[in-house]
Amino acid sequence: MTATVTTEQWDAARTALADQTERFAGLVGSCRPDTMCTADWSMADMLAHVVSLAWFYAHLADPEHPPLPVEGFDDYLTGVTVDRVADFNDVILRHFTERDPVVLLARLRADVGHLLASCADRDPEETVPWLGGARVPLAGLCAHLVNELLIHGHDLARAVGRRWSLPGRDAAMFLELFLAGVVRHGYGRLQDGGAPPSDRPIVVEFRNAYVDPVRLMLHRGLVSFAPPDARPDVRIRHDPGTLNLMMFGRVSQARAVLTGRVRISGRRPWLLPAFRRKFRTPS
Template sequence: MAATASAEQWRTARTALADQTDRFVGLVRATDPATMCTAHWSVVDTLAHVASLAWYYACLVDREHPPLPVPGLSEQLPGVTVDTVADFNDVLLRHLPERDPGPLLDRLQADVKRLLVVCEGRRPDETVPWLGGARVPLAGLCAHLVNELLIHGHDVARAAGRPWPIPGRDAALFLELFLVGVTRHGYGRLIDGGAPPSERPILVEFRSAYAAPVRFRLQYGRVSVVEPDAEPDARPDARIDHDPATLNLMMFGRVSRARAVLSGKVRISGRRPWLLPAFLRKFRTPS
């Protein structure tokens, strides 16, 4: 199996996690915690969600870390899919009743620090169990948490009327390290459902200014990564040239597909671009 992350990518992911944690903490400190930033979550609810993920990830890399106070958590995790992750998040929040921003911010910073300290001496391709029976490499775990900070920072900033620029290099880590990593190492039942199995393959290529091109194939209901040196002459059915921040906001339902395309920040081409919707019905994220 090809390496999921180089030493440089591994450093970039950890640096991005430290930087975006600091940005998110500063934004939340400057915002009224009662402000609603989604239909159901206030700023402090959003903070509690992000803090719960950092706590969970610290537990994944450090078995001695105090566990989340959620009864039967380990039994619930294998059954979670992208379509039920919202319900899982609700379960976490019900068992984490703290809504004072101070302790939650302290918790978030301490758990991110612990995660980074432990990862310092570990390989980026070392995997840990994740939702839906997936296996996520440590580089992908850090990249996923970076994306959570960026997406939810966007929610908080929009509600507060504050700027929240999303660095393209940091945003690119979600596709480059998390989605590629979890696909290579096994996504379990994480994206069960979606498009019905088909014998006809769909080859989709993602390109940005911040990362090497990435190709995925959907066939027989399974998504796989097409390694860089494999099938060099194969033409993608669909090619997505994108600004990583816009792509991520689109994938998580913060920007509509129409708006992303009309802005020119997500451009679709290829020999059979009409196959892309079928691919995206399978290769999807919670929105």
Template sequence: MAAATITERQWRAARDALAGATDRFIRLVEAVDRPETMVTAHWSVADTLVHVVSVAWLYAVKLDPAHQPLPIPGLGTRLATVTVDTIADLNDVVLAHLTEREPGPLLARLRADVDTILAATTDSRPGEQLDWFGGARAPLAGLFAHLVNELLVHGWDIAPAARSPWEIPAREAVLFFELFLVGLIRAGYGRLLDSDEPPRERPITVEFRSAYCADVTLTLHRGRVRVAAPGARPDVRVRFDPAALNLMMFGRVGRARTVLRGRVVAWGRRPWLLPPFLRVLRTPS
């Protein structure tokens, strides 16, 4: 499937969002008194920071071949075979090998790696396709969007420990859907979304609308999600606030709460088909 053109405006937005979200995330973590404070069921502030650092480090290596690789044996093989449902196991391996837990050195590495990512891509094409996890491919701008989302979602995790407010700007949050998720679907997501969900013979077509990006219609057919053909009639229409959708998809807020607050609204001919669609098009939570 041909990749959609990524505009100069979108590319500039992704670069600005990465620089801005990194600055805010670093200030947030610096405000934490006790980095050992648990902020999710399994991770402390320090663990969460290591995870974010590992993603930025990985992208710095991908975009600058001279960059120091992560000290994790067999990482390339693990990345090639991971799925949405096994990425938690990979995260455990990464956290076991990256043993630093002092915020100072970790934040310095995060800053340096983001600077490397920005500098290495000054003259790059934002639609350039790069290998990602699980045999997937994603546009360069999509990798920026993914890292921005890591900063935004995990900043949301850390904010209570910092006793600081944490904003997830809609124009930054929408990049995950617009540039990363749709970009991944267009480029081919490999085995990333493999699951035990029985393939459906009848297609499910869902139109996504937001005030912050162009409408996108996706179709699930025989276990694969694709961008729908022009003029496809949706079974479900979804209007979403980008920050709410991301927090919901990553399990930070419940679906019922999000829907009741009107942040994600579904309607159409067959709205009951949205749950099976989202059991395939899913993210780690």
């Protein structure tokens, strides 16, 4: 997959963002703000994090929208790599101190609404600056926020013993629209570090039931779309929700594989760890 975003994909991304925002808000509204979702974040902290992203994205889509109240935000933004995302989140939460769930949910709905309104009738491939100098298309921006709602909804639901599904079509957008979009338009410094450059290309193919296969190549320290005639070294057939949970450290690779929701095969599956050390997400 190297093609640009279709009208159908763009419509689906915006619909998913609207739907998952309301679903997430319903879960949050039924839980105590002091519920610990992770080792470090209460429900109120987690909600503030998600709200900060929606606020940031509304500003990216419409620069007239007020920016986050973080002094020196642009300086932080350009220096972020995958390995420093947690530090970046901590900086934002120190400046953005609101923790009242009622106020935060109102802000979330307003900013998601503003983002969606700002995206109406615009090219889904129009890019905005993101972390580490990456360029993210508007469709990828919506898909990233959908994934944040799904992942953090999972965290909260697990903490309170509720069921929380990651619908396959919505979860697939993270790879289909966000990660593929960043590869297509440039990921800047975001993936700095990780595996050392190698002259031996590694081609990894991702397949699921919802979107066309995505085939990526790591070569000499750079990730790009693999040529059409490149033979995959690794094939990953996956349930999108499980793959996303695995990439963000919520589910171990061993558990994902043992449940059959992630299946790894190919000519050289042992090359996958080297690929993942470079092409990685915060966990």
